[in-house]
Amino acid sequence: MVGIISYAASLPTLRLSADAYVEAWGSCGARGMKQKAFCAYDEDPVTLGIAAARAALSRLGRNTPKIHALFFGVTTPPYDEKPSASTIPTALFDYMDIRVTEISGSPQAGMQAIISAVEYCAADAERYAVAIAADAPNGPPDASFEHAFGAAGTAFVIGPDGVVADFQGTLGVTRETFGARFRRHGQEVLSDLELRTKDNLASAKMLGEQCSVLGPVTRLALGAEAGLMRGIGRAFGNPDAIVDTVWSQIGDAGSASAPFALASAFDEMRINESVLAISLGSGGTACLFKTREGLAKNRRRGESVASLIRGGRTVGYLDYLKHKRFLSSRKGGNG
């Protein structure tokens, strides 16, 4: 059955503790977050995506197949036009006969990349694809919702025989929402009117109502903020499901949040367990995977998510502002 044959994650090199916001602003707007990972001056979603994809492909060693397509889910690519998805395969492969698709515009982009790769491979049993989700959302430094924004990358190699995890099915809901997390064309930072309409919880409940058609679920992977995660088990009619906690350690990684939580779940799962990865934003996308016999061997060949989180260098708030280019009048040459 089509599914995941390898996976890996990446994190940027720098960390900022929630305490840094308390010292700088008097409080941290990201309740429940202990620290976050964020991009150094020379990192971005492209470099994170390359790092994750290289790690996922290296886990396959000599069994690395020819990759026919690459799907890149990202909301913060360096260009509005000029596909970053073409930079990534140039860094990975010595061939150019590869289809690239860049998916953007929503925190769902990462999960949509994974589902697109699965459906691409399901259409032809000879196909292999790489799905990459990498992101580094930005907010204005004087807005409390900026405090949560971190960064991460993940990559999943998809093939006709998912020895790491079989694809079981997918769900989707779409809801028109206003005021929460939007960015007009040309803007560098997100806006959020903080209307507290709980749109994401409503989307999660709608997904939860459909969830029974996919089968039993033992884990939920969202990478979402603590407030939403508290109600997520009930929303899916499964209060006993194991829910990831990566958000408290890396922050909000945008479209990479749910894929990163999925990689974290794979690091801890046994064979024949099921995990539902869910991304939310103007609706939601969910994807169910069931682990298989190749999972343990694959994860032994690379660095775990827990190890990535432990790594990195913690810096202070002033260095954070400098690395994020908030204090640069030239924005690294763009200004």
Place this chain on the structure above:
Amino acid sequence: MTSYISLPMYSANIDERLRIVGGQCAQCKTVAYPQRPTCIHCGSACFNDIELSGEGTLYSYSVVNGSGAPSEFDDEQIMTGDILCGLVELREGPRVMVRLADVDPDQLAIGMRFRAVIRRLYDQEGIVRYGAKFVPVL
């Protein structure tokens, strides 16, 4: 001061920059990185592409502090501090001049093991120039 590299030149050797592709002399097997027109060992002009490991040891290094960096690194230096340059001896033999990252100047030591990662080197003419930097092997 600048170390300007035109976009056509950057594009022409993009495989060198993003995948550490070197040239192996067809005559004597000497590896060149960056690629060059003539083998420094036997003078042959015939090379085959070879994807290098991107791993090596620090042969020498220099710390550029103050405002001594070329202009394309000026903003990075103001925002993040010292620019670290290294001469890394790759596992396959060539010594290559590179940017070092994720290491403090006082941690640098000759013989340290480094590996290549892809990073944003600088922005110029509206284009992000990605390329290899070398980070310590932990």
